[in-house]
Amino acid sequence: xxxxxxxxxxxxxxxxxxxxxxxxxxxxxxxxxxxxxxxxxxxxxxxxxxxxxxxxxxxxxxxxxxxxxxxxxxxxxxxxxxxxxxxxxxxxxxxxxxxxxxxxxxxxxxxxxxxxxxxxxxxxxxxxxxxxxxxxxxxxxxxxxxxxxxxxxxxxxxxxxxxxxxxxxxxxxxxxxxxxxxxxxxxxxxxxxxxxxxxxxxxxxxxxxxxxxxxxxxxxxxxxxxxxxxxxxxxxxxxxxxxxxxxxxxxx
Amino acid sequence: xxxxxxxxxxxxxxxxxxxxxxxxxxxxxxxxxxxxxxxxxxxxxxxxxxxxxxxxxxxxxxxxxxxxxxxxxxxxxxxxxxxxxxxxxxxxxxxxxxxxxxxxxxxxxxxxxxxxxxxxxxxxxxxxxxxxxxxxxxxxxxxxxxxxxxxxxxxxxxxxxxxxxxxxxxxxxxxxxxxxxxxxxxxxxxxxxxxxxxxxxxxxxxxxxxxxxxxxx
Numbered sequence: 479x480x481x482x483x484x485x486x487x488x489x490x491x492x493x494x495x496x497x498x499x500x501x502x503x504x505x506x507x508x509x510x511x512x513x514x515x516x517x518x519x520x521x522x523x524x525x526x527x528x529x530x531x532x533x534x535x536x537x538x539x540x541x542x543x544x545x546x547x548x549x550x551x552x553x554x555x556x557x558x559x560x561x562x563x564x565x566x567x568x569x570x571x572x573x574x575x576x577x578x579x580x581x582x583x584x585x586x587x588x589x590x591x592x593x594x595x596x597x598x599x600x601x602x603x604x605x606x607x608x609x610x611x612x613x614x615x616x617x618x619x620x621x622x623x624x625x626x627x628x629x630x631x632x633x634x635x636x637x638x639x640x641x642x643x644x645x646x647x648x649x650x651x652x653x654x655x656x657x658x659x660x661x662x663x664x665x666x667x668x669x670x671x672x673x674x675x676x677x678x679x680x681x682x683x684x685x686x687x688x689x690x691x692x693x694x695x696x697x698x699x700x701x702x703x704x705x706x707x708x709x710x711x712x713x714x715x716x717x718x719x720x721x722x723x724x725x726x727x728x729x730x
Numbered sequence: 731x732x733x734x735x736x737x738x739x740x741x742x743x744x745x746x747x748x749x750x751x752x753x754x755x756x757x758x759x760x761x762x763x764x765x766x767x768x769x770x771x772x773x774x775x776x777x778x779x780x781x782x783x784x785x786x787x788x789x790x791x792x793x794x795x796x797x798x799x800x801x802x803x804x805x806x807x808x809x810x811x812x813x814x815x816x817x818x819x820x821x822x823x824x825x826x827x828x829x830x831x832x833x834x835x836x837x838x839x840x841x842x843x844x845x846x847x848x849x850x851x852x853x854x855x856x857x858x859x860x861x862x863x864x865x866x867x868x869x870x871x872x873x874x875x876x877x878x879x880x881x882x883x884x885x886x887x888x889x890x891x892x893x894x895x896x897x898x899x900x901x902x903x904x905x906x907x908x909x910x911x912x913x914x915x916x917x918x919x920x921x922x923x924x925x926x927x928x929x930x931x932x933x934x935x936x937x938x939x940x941x942x943x944x945x946x947x
Contacts, residue, residue: 713803714947715939726806
């Protein structure tokens with residue numbers, strides 16, 4: 479079964495001042511699939527994932543050419559950034575809960591989008607926490623500070639917070655690199671579960687993680703996409719020798 | 731990291747090549763025992779098989795260590811997984827050479843060499859074993875193809891052997907038991923040729939990612 483295209487990235491170039499960070503990127507991201515971005519530090523994978531919900535807007539001297547289409551809509555022209563970020567959520571490397579209660583962390587997004595009634599908010603909070611597999615651990619302490627949770631729990635809370643505004647795409651920038659193996663396994667399991675409803679793009683430095691969870695893998699090197707293929711194919715029979723050198727640990 | 735895995739894979743390659751050499755030694759001695767009824771060759775075959783079995787365990791451990799330590803992917807994973815498969819094939823070659831030698835402990839079959847195709851099937855199987863080990867050592871895909879092709883000849887020779895043995899026992903009923911032994915030996919050679927063919931297929935897989943022409947992950 480062919481999946482629907484979610485993102486279409488065409489001829490994208492991105493500059494931070496004089497530095498050419500992304501070079502002629504052409505890429506498609508399928509709906510309800512997990513796409514991994516891999517590559518050495520500074521290869522452009524985080525820059526690209528941030529471009530998908532316009533987080534680079536805040537960086538001075540950042541210039542982007544080319545088009546990013548989300549369901550055919552140009553995200554740099556035809557959509558309000560706030561609405562874009564509602565449709566395309568993001569989870570970062572380090573868990574970054576707000577210094578407020580667990581409940582308020584989740585309700586924050588929906589409130590900014592105009593949902594005020596407690597009944598509605600209660601429902602969103604419960605649903606989001608359940609989807610993020612953290613409901614059982616938090617249901618009796620929703621009024622406690624989110625900062626009292628463990629690192630792994632905080633990261634699942636951040637995922638719940640991203641889900642609370644009903645996004646279509648969830649971007650994850652190394653979401654498990656600060657977590658222990660058990661928390662990592664929980665997040666991976668969660669991501670696989672979320673793929674039923676959401677399109678997921680994940681930046682990871684763990685080859686094994688990319689193999690375990692993603693449908694498609696994209697290998698970046700010095701601002702370019704070197705190879706993009708089904709994950710099992712890319713890790714079994716890479717077509718480009720630079721991909722093979724990187725994934726087998728012979729890079730550089 | 732680079733130096734480490736490359737060094738370990740080089741050791742693995744070398745070790746399997748040594749094991750392949752032992753397989754050649756085992757089948758060569760088993761054949762010598764058969765054709766010349768050479769008792770010391772029987773002995774050498776059995777001792778070589780013991781060495782092969784030990785080598786198999788050592789290499790298997792090396793593979794498991796590499797899987798554990800390096801989490802290999804792509805060509806590295808193919809190298810290690812194909813090594814594990816070839817290990818089994820080489821172990822069987824050794825085992826079947828020993829089976830031939832052990833039959834010869836029971837009986838002298840040298841008088842039946844001339845009136846059957848046993849020498850031909852033995853020679854063809856030995857050639858395939860050598861061919862597959864060389865193909866492995868040199869990563870030679872053409873040599874792999876040649877080995878795979880030769881398996882047809884061995885299959886034909888096995889059918890010839892069946893006819894030879896039927897004629898042999900019809901002519902002289904006292905040779906029924908020897909006929910059965912000969913048939914078993916012919917079958918061992920035919921199986922040895924199959925294992926050599928398997929090795930050739932795994933060498934192809936290790937180098938190209940295709941097994942019998944198909945992509946496997």
